[in-house]
Amino acid sequence: MLRFPRISLLVVIATVLPQVSCDPKDARELWTTVLKKCSNTDILGKNVLYFGPSNTMGAGSVWRHTKNKGYNLRWVASDFHAEGDIVLGQAATCQGTSSVTMKLNANVDLQKVVPTLDASAAADLSSAEQVTVSVNAWRWDLVKEGPFEQAIKAAPADIRDDLKQPDRFVMVKGLTVSGLSAELKFSKGLSAELKAKYSGSVPVGGGLSGSLASDTSLKITSSADFVIAGELGEVLSGGFAAAGRGVIGKTVSEDLSKAPVDRDPPRR
Numbered sequence: 396m397l398r399f400p401r402i403s404l405l406v407v408i409a410t411v412l413p414q415v416s417c418d419p420k421d422a423r424e425l426w427t428t429v430l431k432k433c434s435n436t437d438i439l440g441k442n443v444l445y446f447g448p449s450n451t452m453g454a455g456s457v458w459r460h461t462k463n464k465g466y467n468l469r470w471v472a473s474d475f476h477a478e479g480d481i482v483l484g485q486a487a488t489c490q491g492t493s494s495v496t497m498k499l500n501a502n503v504d505l506q507k508v509v510p511t512l513d514a515s516a517a518a519d520l521s522s523a524e525q526v527t528v529s530v531n532a533w534r535w536d537l538v539k540e541g542p543f544e545q546a547i548k549a550a551p552a553d554i555r556d557d558l559k560q561p562d563r564f565v566m567v568k569g570l571t572v573s574g575l576s577a578e579l580k581f582s583k584g585l586s587a588e589l590k591a592k593y594s595g596s597v598p599v600g601g602g603l604s605g606s607l608a609s610d611t612s613l614k615i616t617s618s619a620d621f622v623i624a625g626e627l628g629e630v631l632s633g634g635f636a637a638a639g640r641g642v643i644g645k646t647v648s649e650d651l652s653k654a655p656v657d658r659d660p661p662r663r
Contacts, residue, residue, distance in 0.1 A: 422508045425497045433489035433533060446656040448621035450511055450601055454481045454536045454569035460562035467657040475550035480543040484534040496527040509577045509615055516599035519589060523579035531574025538567045544642055559632035570624035575617040584611050
């Protein structure tokens with residue numbers, strides 16, 4: 396059976412609690428601050444890579460370690476029909492209620508804070524100056540090792556050939572959050588056009604809806620779950636050559652807290 400060494404790939408979360416006064420410098424720090432309130436153990440150590448909430452990059456996704464020490468997404472589990480080999484973990488709620496607020500500026504990518512926003516909504520929210528992020532629950536989803544190994548070895552030839560290249564990693568464990576919401580504040584108030592547009596619940600991206608919270612704020616809520624972190628196991632090309640050999644090798648323990656991530660790189 397496969398033995399999956401671990402390297403934690405992160406994504407971020409927040410809770411639904413009395414608001415915490417802080418000034419995170421980026422999206423990763425925002426989520427890190429909230430997640431620390433949801434677990435007694437440190438699951439966001441330096442071997443965690445933040446890539447922002449995603450509804451596709453869960454357990455079973457494949458990543459390439461780049462020359463600049465970052466990680467680029469290569470494949471997701473559905474590309475080689477392995478999405479059925481993921482076991483959903485037991486959901487846990489954060490005790491109490493805690494949300495974290497961050498100031499927004501030109502250096503903050505809002506789509507790394509609020510996932511899957513469509514282009515129109517991202518433009519509407521681009522002038523927001525502050526965001527408060529919350530989440531209701533979280534869980535770990537796991538790759539079922541045996542069936543997943545079989546799916547890798549039976550993948551289309553182009554995927555198998557790609558997985559045999561150096562520096563490929565499989566996310567074997569994904570940290571998933573549910574009940575995500577974000578309230579965005581505009582110090583100068585909302586235009587009449589935006590107030591009219593968001594007077595009811597409006598779809599703003601995959602599983603997301605937006606609505607007017609006040610004359611100076613909009614609230615984004617999610618009906619979908621999002622992966623925010625994960626653990627990676629290195630792919631061993633030799634594991635494809637002989638029956639009974641594992642495909643996953645050693646654990647990577649380097650500091651990933653500053654590693655760049657490309658969620659949508661070219662495949663070739």
